[in-house]
Amino acid sequence: MNAVESKVDLSVKIGGLTLRNPIMPASGTFAEGLEKVLDFDRLGACVTKTITRELRTGNPLPRVVERPGSLINAIGIPSKGVAYFLEKTMPHYAGYSTPLVVSISAPTAEGFASLAAELTIPGITAIEANISCPNIEEDGKAFAMRAESTEKVTRELRKATNLPLWVKLTPNTGEMPDVARAAEASGADAVVVANTILSMAIDLKTFRPCLGNVMGGLSGPAVKPIILRQVFQCAKAVDIPVIGCGGISNCDDAVEYLIAGASAVQVGTATFLQPKTMTTIIDDLERFCAHRDIGRVSDLIGGVVIEEADEPDLAWLDPIS
């Protein structure tokens, strides 16, 4: 690294929390195994696979299928429970100075709150609430599908923990800006936009669905333009930081998200293809800023230039949000 490059300030602020850079893993695509390939102390944060209180086995196999430029997964949330997480998983991260963000899920608002309370302990920096999962109090509809259920679960979470609270939204709702506003109004410190897009694939040899769970979540480069649009919309809708997540494979993708309004980004599927994607992006981001004479990466956030004449006319695209 040369002297010019090292002048770039890569740090970003997510509420009260300062991250050394805006690059972190997406939940479910990161674990201890990656230690063999990259230094966790270079990341903006570590984000764990979603954990639940109860033991869960996850979905039937096959759990993934590939499609052009994308992956569909129906892993489910295999979870060994809280005790296992505290005893076995957490110690792995104790040796790193990187903030540990724990992703949680529960079938009820009360379940979310009690799990967040139990995880409000030294060593955990922030809670990411994966509210894209089915809410059993609403016929299995995900919390993040609607503003009301998002507000309720976020309010309960806010009461339960004083840790920074990130709420991860689903892209499968037509009301995303409203959902983001609901999260903000009920005390979220940031929203993560977004989880995977509900999708399906069928095997033409057998006429059966490719996934054991029939449907799954789409991720990878193919989803980027859609999620980027949602980040843009959410960033306009709320004042809390938006963390972008969807299809990021390289520095250009990350910069695109930042200028669309994201304060930080998460990298998921790309790590499966190139395990060092995150550290490569961090290096390239520093270079990108140095070349453009951008002193602070945070100056990129929301920098998209939209002339009045460019204001999108969405009438012909109805329905959209």
Added chain:
Amino acid sequence: MNHMHPHHFGSQTEASPHHPVVAELTDVLKNEPVNEEYYHLVVRCSPEAAAAQAGQFFQLLCPHSGEAQPFLRRPMSVYGMNPQTRELEFLYKVTGAGTRGLATLRPGDQLDVFGPLGTGFTFDPSWRSIVAVGRGAGLATLAPLARSAKERGIHVTAILSARRPDLLVSVDLFRSFGADVVTVTDSRQTSGPANVERILRSLIAENRCDAFFTCGSSRLMRVQQRLAHEFDLPGQVAMEQQMACGIGLCYCCVRDFNVDGEIVSRRVCWDGPVFDLKEALP
């Protein structure tokens, strides 16, 4: 007789930190068909990649096959490795988009490999003689055992199974390391479990089976599991499962194992692909 402790496999400490994992571009030296179905691929790589152990695998970023761009990497066992010449070998069956893409590689092309991954076969110093039983693509996985065993002064008897004699691979490789090779095929009606069991029983009777190593057939695995219990012999099996990350992140590659009567789920890429024979479920 030494028994394989279950925790010998799959514990995270076992996946040794002094064996680095690399993602790198390698140079294709050779990529040629060996029969109607299989290709032999040789690449020049870093010393770290060439330090792979028998039973470990790499995740290969397969090129466009002409019709399709494979999205995920494809897992492939190490067929041969030589840290001195920095060569890494794979033996693969052309199956779908990924392996068809691999088959398009020519000397001078580059191939992105990620590995070595997973836990390989392990040896007990007290063993004198082991038996390797493989079928189909499993023969590729077992092949590097021949060299590893020889380096440790352990004799190998290999029972290699295929649909037809022309589809048997690795026979010469096993022989070149001094292994005794028995070939069995469907076309000669010698590959059935009963015949393989008969061969195994006579090897056990002759004290030529201190441990079983197997890959590629759940029928043959079950035969060996029975014999392992009957004669209280240890064994290891290399298993396959569809993979995405290959390094324990995504949980798409899980299989069930029977650990002292309890069913536990393990990641083939991280806890394996080599597992205790007695715990494996078909």
